Every structure is written in structure tokens, then in C-alpha cells.
Amino acid sequence: MLNRLRLSLLAILLALPVHAIEEQEFTDEEMQHLMQIWKPLEVKGDAIPWSRFAETKEVEVCEKRDDMDWCMIKPEYSADIQTLDGKQVTLMGFMFPLDEAEKQKNFLIGPYPASCPFQYHVGPAQVVEVLAEEAVAFSYEPVTVTGTLRVRYNEETEVFYYLENATPK
Numbered sequence: 628m629l630n631r632l633r634l635s636l637l638a639i640l641l642a643l644p645v646h647a648i649e650e651q652e653f654t655d656e657e658m659q660h661l662m663q664i665w666k667p668l669e670v671k672g673d674a675i676p677w678s679r680f681a682e683t684k685e686v687e688v689c690e691k692r693d694d695m696d697w698c699m700i701k702p703e704y705s706a707d708i709q710t711l712d713g714k715q716v717t718l719m720g721f722m723f724p725l726d727e728a729e730k731q732k733n734f735l736i737g738p739y740p741a742s743c744p745f746q747y748h749v750g751p752a753q754v755v756e757v758l759a760e761e762a763v764a765f766s767y768e769p770v771t772v773t774g775t776l777r778v779r780y781n782e783e784t785e786v787f788y789y790l791e792n793a794t795p796k
Contacts, residue, residue: 667738667753668769674719675711677738683708683752683787700751702780702787712778718755718790719771722763723747730762736790740767756786759793771796 667677682705689698723735735747737754747754757763757772774793780786 668720670719672717672719672771674717674771677720677753679705679708679711680753680755680788685750685752699782700785702752704778704787709778711776714776715773716776716790717771717773717796718757719769720755721767722765722770723754724765728762728765730764731757732759732762733757734759734763734765736770736772751785751787754786755788755790756784757790757793759795761794763793763795 667681670676684703684705685700686703687698688701689696691697718736720736720738721740722731723737723741724731725734734757735754736757737747737749739749739753742748755776757774759772759774763770763772772790772793773796774790777789777791778787779789
């Protein structure tokens with residue numbers, strides 16, 4: 628009986644029309660409220676603020692390859708972020724693991740908690756790929772790592788930045 632009720636409710640929910648919400652459907656007041664709720668992590672100490680990374684413009688570039696349109700997002704780095712290339716820096720952010728292990732030597736870090744296990748839902752200007760010397764324990768809480776920042780675009784992965792030789796702080 629309970630299973631039939633669940634199946635009936637599921638059928639009703641699936642029959643309801645789906646309506647995608649578009650940004651312009653929000654009032655200015657509602658958008659301000661959403662921006663207060665969904666804002667980047669406020670870093671502490673000497674960690675680089677995520678707003679500096681966000682200054683990099685994400686530019687869509689399309690070209691023909693093998694008679695097919697090939698589009699990708701490429702960076703236009705700000706002068707400010709370019710000055711950090713090759714420098715020892717500290718980042719504080721949320722881990723996005725690239726492996727199933729409890730400790731990660733290679734992971735992404737960004738200003739928002741991961742909301743999907745398959746894709747980090749922010750643009751590439753706000754994600755740094757971390758290459759750690761020692762594996763770092765996964766955490767849902769913000770982590771702090773120090774390493775050498777490389778401002779380098781990878782066409783294959785579309786990563787804009789790397790933190791090499793990273794260690795937890």
C-alpha cells in the first residue's frame with residue numbers, strides 16, 4: 628500500500644510541468660537577497676581573495692577543427708593576477724576532489740562549496756587546480772593551502788590556474 632502511494636505521488640510530480648527560472652524573472656530585491664546568500668568564501672589571513680581571480684575574463688573562442696565548430700573558454704588575465712604568476716601564495720577555499728580517496732594530491736579549490744559530485748558549478752576564472760606534495764585530507768569545510776601559483780591556461784582541461792608544490796597550512 629505504501630509503495631503504491633509513493634508511486635502515485637511520483638507519477639503526479641513527474642506529470643507537473645517543469646518551469647526553468649531565468650535570471651530576469653527575479654526582481655532586483657530578490658537578486659540582492661540571492662547574492663547575499665550565495666557569495667564567495669571570505670578568506671582569512673594572507674589568503675588571496677577570490678575576487679582577484681574573478682577579475683579574469685572568460686572569453687568564448689570558436690574555431691573550425693576537422694570541419695566542426697570547436698568552442699572553448701579562454702582567459703583574459705587581469706594585470707593584477709599576472710603579477711602572482713610563479714609566486715608563493717596561500718589559498719583558502721572549498722575542495723572539489725578529483726579522486727575517490729579520503730586524501731587528495733590533485734584537487735580543485737574554489738570559493739563555493741561543491742554542490743554536485745560531477746561538476747564544480749563555477750566558471751574557470753574562480754577555480755584553481757591544486758597539485759599537492761602530500762595528500763590533503765578531504766573536508767567539506769574550507770581548507771588552506773600554500774604553494775606556487777601558475778597563471779597558465781590548459782586548453783585540454785580549460786583550467787586557468789594551478790597551485791604547484793602545495794602544502795596544507
